[in-house]
Amino acid sequence: MTAPHPxxxxxxxxxxxxxxxxxxxxxxxxxxxLKLTGTHVGCEHGVCGACTIRVNGxxxxxxxxxxxxxxxxxxxTIEGLSxxxxxxxxxxxxxxxxxxxxxxxxxxxxxxxxxxxxREAEPDRERIREHLSGNYCRCTGYQAIVDAVEATAKxxxxxxxxxxx
Amino acid sequence: xxxxxNKTLSELDRPNSxxxxxxxxxxxxxxxxxxxxxxxxxxxxxMAHVVYVRSPHAHAKIISVDTQAAKKKPGVVAVVTGxxxxxVITPWVGVLSHMxxxxxxxxxxxxxxxACWQGEAVAAVVASSRAAAEDAAELVAVQYEELEPxxxxxxxxxxxxxxIHTSLGDNLAFERTFEVGSADAGFADADEIAKTEFIFxxxxxxxLEPRAVVADWNAAEARLTIYQGTQAxxxxxxxxxxxxxxxxxxxxxxCKDVGGSFGIKVHIYADEMATYALSKLLKRPVKxxxxxxxxxxxxxxxxxxxxxxxxxxxxxxxxxxxxxDDLTGIGPYSMYPRTSAIEANQVVNLVGGPYVTxxxxxxxxxVFQNKNVMCQYRAVGHPIACSVTEGLVDLAAAKIGMDxxxxxxxxxxxxxxxxxxxxxxxxFELLSHHASLDKLLxxxxxxxxxxxxxxxxxxxxxxxxxxxxxxxxxxxxxAFYGVGGAKISSQDGVxxxxxxxxxxxxxxxxxxxxxxxESLTAQIVGSVLGVSMEKVRVILGDTDQTPYGGGTWxxxxxxxxxxxxxQAAKILRKNILDVAAAIxxxxxxxxxxxxxxxxxxxxxxxxxELHELARIVYFRPDTLPPGIQPELMATRHFVPRQYPFAxxxxxxxxxxxxxxxxxxxxxxxxxxxxxxxxxxxPQLVDEQIRGGVVQGLGAALFEKCIYDERGQLxxxxxxxxxxxxxxxxxxxxxxxxxxxTSESELGAKGAGEAGTAGAAAAVANAVNDSLKPxxxxxxxxxxxxxxxxxxxxxx
Numbered sequence: 001m002t003a004p005h006p007x008x009x010x011x012x013x014x015x016x017x018x019x020x021x022x023x024x025x026x027x028x029x030x031x032x033x034l035k036l037t038g039t040h041v042g043c044e045h046g047v048c049g050a051c052t053i054r055v056n057g058x059x060x061x062x063x064x065x066x067x068x069x070x071x072x073x074x075x076x077t078i079e080g081l082s083x084x085x086x087x088x089x090x091x092x093x094x095x096x097x098x099x100x101x102x103x104x105x106x107x108x109x110x111x112x113x114x115x116x117x118x119r120e121a122e123p124d125r126e127r128i129r130e131h132l133s134g135n136y137c138r139c140t141g142y143q144a145i146v147d148a149v150e151a152t153a154k155x156x157x158x159x160x161x162x163x164x165x
Numbered sequence: 166x167x168x169x170x171n172k173t174l175s176e177l178d179r180p181n182s183x184x185x186x187x188x189x190x191x192x193x194x195x196x197x198x199x200x201x202x203x204x205x206x207x208x209x210x211x212m213a214h215v216v217y218v219r220s221p222h223a224h225a226k227i228i229s230v231d232t233q234a235a236k237k238k239p240g241v242v243a244v245v246t247g248x249x250x251x252x253v254i255t256p257w258v259g260v261l262s263h264m265x266x267x268x269x270x271x272x273x274x275x276x277x278x279x280a281c282w283q284g285e286a287v288a289a290v291v292a293s294s295r296a297a298a299e300d301a302a303e304l305v306a307v308q309y310e311e312l313e314p315x316x317x318x319x320x321x322x323x324x325x326x327x328x329i330h331t332s333l334g335d336n337l338a339f340e341r342t343f344e345v346g347s348a349d350a351g352f353a354d355a356d357e358i359a360k361t362e363f364i365f366x367x368x369x370x371x372x373l374e375p376r377a378v379v380a381d382w383n384a385a386e387a388r389l390t391i392y393q394g395t396q397a398x399x400x401x402x403x404x405x406x407x408x409x410x411x412x413x414x415x416x417x418x419x420c421k422d423v424g425g426s427f428g429i430k431v432h433i434y435a436d437e438m439a440t441y442a443l444s445k446l447l448k449r450p451v452k453x454x455x456x457x458x459x460x461x462x463x464x465x466x467x468x469x470x471x472x473x474x475x476x477x478x479x480x481x482x483x484x485x486x487x488x489x490d491d492l493t494g495i496g497p498y499s500m501y502p503r504t505s506a507i508e509a510n511q512v513v514n515l516v517g518g519p520y521v522t523x524x525x526x527x528x529x530x531x532v533f534q535n536k537n538v539m540c541q542y543r544a545v546g547h548p549i550a551c552s553v554t555e556g557l558v559d560l561a562a563a564k565i566g567m568d569x570x571x572x573x574x575x576x577x578x579x580x581x582x583x584x585x586x587x588x589x590x591x592x593f594e595l596l597s598h599h600a601s602l603d604k605l606l607x608x609x610x611x612x613x614x615x616x617x618x619x620x621x622x623x624x625x626x627x628x629x630x631x632x633x634x635x636x637x638x639x640x641x642x643x644a645f646y647g648v649g650g651a652k653i654s655s656q657d658g659v660x661x662x663x664x665x666x667x668x669x670x671x672x673x674x675x676x677x678x679x680x681x682x683e684s685l686t687a688q689i690v691g692s693v694l695g696v697s698m699e700k701v702r703v704i705l706g707d708t709d710q711t712p713y714g715g716g717t718w719x720x721x722x723x724x725x726x727x728x729x730x731x732q733a734a735k736i737l738r739k740n741i742l743d744v745a746a747a748i749x750x751x752x753x754x755x756x757x758x759x760x761x762x763x764x765x766x767x768x769x770x771x772x773x774e775l776h777e778l779a780r781i782v783y784f785r786p787d788t789l790p791p792g793i794q795p796e797l798m799a800t801r802h803f804v805p806r807q808y809p810f811a812x813x814x815x816x817x818x819x820x821x822x823x824x825x826x827x828x829x830x831x832x833x834x835x836x837x838x839x840x841x842x843x844x845x846x847p848q849l850v851d852e853q854i855r856g857g858v859v860q861g862l863g864a865a866l867f868e869k870c871i872y873d874e875r876g877q878l879x880x881x882x883x884x885x886x887x888x889x890x891x892x893x894x895x896x897x898x899x900x901x902x903x904x905x906t907s908e909s910e911l912g913a914k915g916a917g918e919a920g921t922a923g924a925a926a927a928v929a930n931a932v933n934d935s936l937k938p939x940x941x942x943x944x945x946x947x948x949x950x951x952x953x954x955x956x957x958x959x960x
Contacts, residue, residue, distance in 0.1 A: 038199015101679030103196025104424030
């Protein structure tokens, strides 16, 4: 059970083949093996949310998953979401509203916020606050983050309206 | 309240000035894309990882440390005991000479004979990976003989209690007594006296990135490079050199992105010292990243005060006297190098600070215990002093049946009374308590809220309003640490240069942990030079690359580092205009710089682009008139000299609802009016305040390090130690009054602690306001459901 185990997966659209120890968690695999250091580790027990990533489209805490569990899966991290442009408007809203200070919680916060925005077109502030409650931020006090997510939701809605025939 | 009018526009008031404008911080994309570089991300060739074996006991004799089995584990580089490491690094004592009587015992990087708190390192395991080091650490066999722990600060000084460090004689680290006027006469003069004991839970900063350091001793260069998320790189350089027997020139400290600091990362921890020493011992890079359990057990804790307070008041609302007796337990050692007596000292200094208080008596005692070390965390002493003062003021108001706002109006120092000196001897240059309170009441619609509160009472809904005025220490001079012998600089330096393409490179000694140091520096330099902000590159956090200075802590970055930037940019601007005048056959007085070009001062007509000027200076100096030697780089330093501290002031209000059946508090809204002088970037100031408020709200409602009687920290993880989450935090409205300091041309004071200073006091007062019909008064934080239900006699 302690021998390295082969895994094959997609990470940000790139095919990865690797041998991992069964005990290696996904956050460590991404950071230490693949050097995707945008995934941050805050508590290593699934509370702070700083290691949030996407696995097969769902947000997960990568410190609570083992690397061997993602064999055959599609993993997306902040690096991938940034390069694809999927969250560029959300990132711009965070920038304009100063919805980050030290930036340590930010990649995961963006991924959690995008998860909400993909599910709900018009979340109100309370709904945003609720959805982001699994992502700790010690710097901002959250209000700027809620503002940025709310502004992005509104802008996306207006944009989609504009596209209607 | 306005800045004295100048005859001409200053550099900061020019049409394209960035001062007072909300502009996004530069280089945020790096953090937004996960492409920042935190110390925990760093990897160096041959880098090894260290894991510390830590004492499971609060107080224990170390009988033996058997490292044999651990050393045999694959991947292990070394297993090092305190004794072995003592050959490389000397112990330290956390005292300052101006804190009279403060004593502490020598502390070692790794404990040798005795562990004095649960979590103190007793051995280090260095291996090829953190996992390998953790595996081997389990094989280090330490034999302990448990000693009786000193845990309760209330009995720490009793003769039956063991003395933690026998060489010190007792467990008293520091005591300060103070009296001005006559407290006895003040109380004799009072119509009513209110007294109570305030209890503050021990809590900690919980930076989302744990403390992390990579130390890289290059034996061939005889030089140590320390990569560390620190607020004070030059302080780390000095201390590391001192204890490793090196010259400062042999130590470079590099500080890149920092995942939260809040004062947690302004100290020097034993495990960080040990990591520097291990690198020197092993001649290779060594990385230490605390895990979350270690963070809770070793990051400094703060607050943990019990403060008895008394206030005398006349029937007309005049406060006649304040008296406090404060007790705090700081763990087994005074922290190094800032010491652990500062918070209690601040409490003595700050109690009663916003008020005209002719009679004030205070005592503060700081005692040792076998718990984790305590030291300066955001708003050092302020939340204690503010909660005590504002709690007492509310109690006094209740005694005489006066509205909490009215009693404050009658006692706050008048806005036209400045400059003046507080009872504790603090010198105030210019504050604005009344203007701030007026603005706050308007913002919150105080009368409307009172009416709403009364209406809801009839429906058995219990809401409360809490008000808290406060003062804040910012822009500290050498009075804070330098006079006590600590080599912690209170001055900062900035170097500015025009590069060969007309862009600006700026090196500053202040540091960035997300507050906006980089932004405010670029805003000031861009404004003074007439250069757009995106052309200003700011370099910070590297002792090899920046001028010498203090860093970012105690709300000093903008006020001190910002002024240095302003003065440096002014010199460079003059130098540029001198060269331009020579090139253009004009005079400097006829020229100005705007929009990245030298222009006619009179009509703004562009004369020469800065990049063209730079091209001539750097590549065709032969075409300049004889005798001209351009200096396109300038350096200036700044430190406040007239006032030891630039005090700011403000007032906060909380509106909340208490569920009297469950004891849960729902925060509905929070307001802050703050006066930090000239505001450089309104959005960044507001976000500093909001973040600070939420840390104060955490202390008010959730955060507490819970120790048992054996000195075991029982909630050292994020699931059991609660911090504010987005779902339970309110929106926070912020207003400003502007009273600039005339100590600097910039006029900026600090804003980093204001939010934390008054938030808990406002919440506690609001909870008590909501509980008024039940006759319950609570003077303890955090205000957990248990505390509230106990006060309501429901449990």
